[in-house]
Amino acid sequence: MMIFRFVFLLTLISLLSACASVTGSPNQSVSVQARASNGKEVKEAACDLINKRGTWFITTPGTVQIHRSNDDLQVTCRKEGFDNGRASVV
Template sequence: MSRIGKIVAAATLAGLGGCATLTEDSTDQIVEVHTVQEHREIAGVGCTLSNAKGRWFVVAPGRVTVARYPLALTIDCAREGVGRAVEHAEARYDAHDLITTVLTTGGLGYVMDTYSGAGFAYPPVLTVVIPKQVAVKDPATVEAPGNRIF
């Protein structure tokens, strides 16, 4: 290989140093899930987290490893007698990594990180607020509307 070829190869490898796809171990991330109802944490709530890369299950409060992806992570939590709630956590591209990647790779690293999801991350702690369930009365026990006669 010529001297110029070695210089070009070394510069290319150095330039790809800002690319998260090449510098990070994986495109996975650990997130912690909590469920809250009326300002109190509720334990034992089953949650399904999903994005285009897959689906993961956790009992809140708990931690789970999810695959990073540029689009939102959907968190669907439910428990009998407590209720159900669905939230979305947006993926964010770290501004420092974005600038470094664009400057060092001329945009190639950004394209690779966007495709693989490696340049994106979800918030490390996800809190799902479950609205309080309204008790539904049995129609057989509900009084008929009208005047009461004693």
């Protein structure tokens, strides 16, 4: 079984988190890409993104709008033939 290694790509707006106080936007765009331990991209992994503001579902590679939270974003991805991949995004 191969283990996922995750690369989280945030859009330019989400990288500028200081802008949240200026724009007042409660949302943030998050892109998720899954990679196997050998570095190859894993497509069509089913991922759950969870924080205190909600739960979102995405298939890799993909992008989703989440509700901003001061809590970490917990990400779990699954695909048959692979161990589950988990990450905590601060």
